[in-house]
Amino acid sequence: MNWQPHAVGLAERVTHRSSRWRAPVAETARHLLVPRWWERDPDGWAVRDGSADESRWLDTAYSDTSLITSVGPLHADCASSDDRPVGLPTSSSTLPSLVVRMFQHARLGDSDTLGHVGTGPGYGDALACRRLGDKQVTSMDVDPYLVEAARARLGEMGLHPAVLHVDATGDLPGTFDRIVATVSVRPIPASWLAALKPGGRLVTTIAGTSLLVTAEKTEDGGATGRVEWDRAGFMHARHSADYPPRLAALLATARKHDGDDISTGRYPVVHVTEAWDLASMLDIVAPGIEHRFDEDDKQRTALMAHADGSWARATAHADEAPQVNQSGPRRLWDILDEVRTYWLTNGELPVRGAKIFVKPDGSTDLARGKWLAKL
Known part of the structure; x- marks a missing residue:
């Protein structure tokens, strides 16, 4: 299979x-x-087998897109053509341009050692090994199948590289x-x-947001x-x-029932998760909200x-x-409207570009001008 021209084309794009x-991408x-x-x-999620259509395989693999490799606990490698898993994606090969950007934000030097959290299918580790050398790269993932594969x-x-089965929220x-x-x-x-x-x-990135954080270790x-002004979204x-x-039952209640409080909102209905800055600011103020959005002609x-x-x-x-x-207990739409009012009043939301201060225990403060927030 002549894949090299496809990899070269991807490298030129990203x-x-x-x-x-x-060179690593190419x-x-x-x-x-x-x-x-x-x-x-x-009908939902359907598995695609590259060997069944090599032309499509190459076009897909060398596009600058994320490829979902697991949904819930079911890996595409282990699925049959009849499988239709439900739930959230749990692993992917991240779009190559974003992998490169994350490594660029790290400011890797030739002699640096890299700890990569989130092995997935291993594409980022392949790039890192070609850039740094195998011995300087350690990759970690919570999923033992992904690690072995x-x-x-x-x-x-x-x-x-060292590819290890580790819950990286614990000791590294x-x-x-x-x-x-x-x-x-x-x-x-x-x-x-x-x-x-x-x-x-x-x-790294902050869960529930598109906020990409870079930080350097301090003496304490x-x-x-x-x-960063850049954006990134990861699982x-x-x-x-x-x-x-997740909260499917409560969202079903929200769809069908009258609320304890019925009012007229100040601003048009917005697709929050598609408005990245708005969604990120909201999740700093009120973390853990799940969203659904529907739109038709009416x-x-x-x-x-x-x-x-x-x-x-x-x-x-x-x-x-x-x-x-x-x-x-809370009025979630009112919280969203407060964020939108801040945006209109001040011309922008302060969260992107904010300074970040992380204590040794991981507790984190954000600050920009007079705005302060704790994660």
């Missing part, structure tokens, strides 16, 4: 010609790390000049700070840095084969739910003021 990451056979993957079709497939490419196996997480966390694990060498640099064992770090149950509907029992439903035609139903 790196600058003078980038040190261009030399890495991504398709061998993702032989099977999940795609959405009208990535180790074997990387080995077939002649790459031999060693110390590193750089830690890059391609899973999101909240809070930042204290173990990551302990595993950073003096002056080491951490790159904490770290200081900033929320939440997990501790087992799947995520805990109406927009936004649902919100939280594990504390709070829920909200906003419905409206186009950009009209919505009718808002809310119930539970």
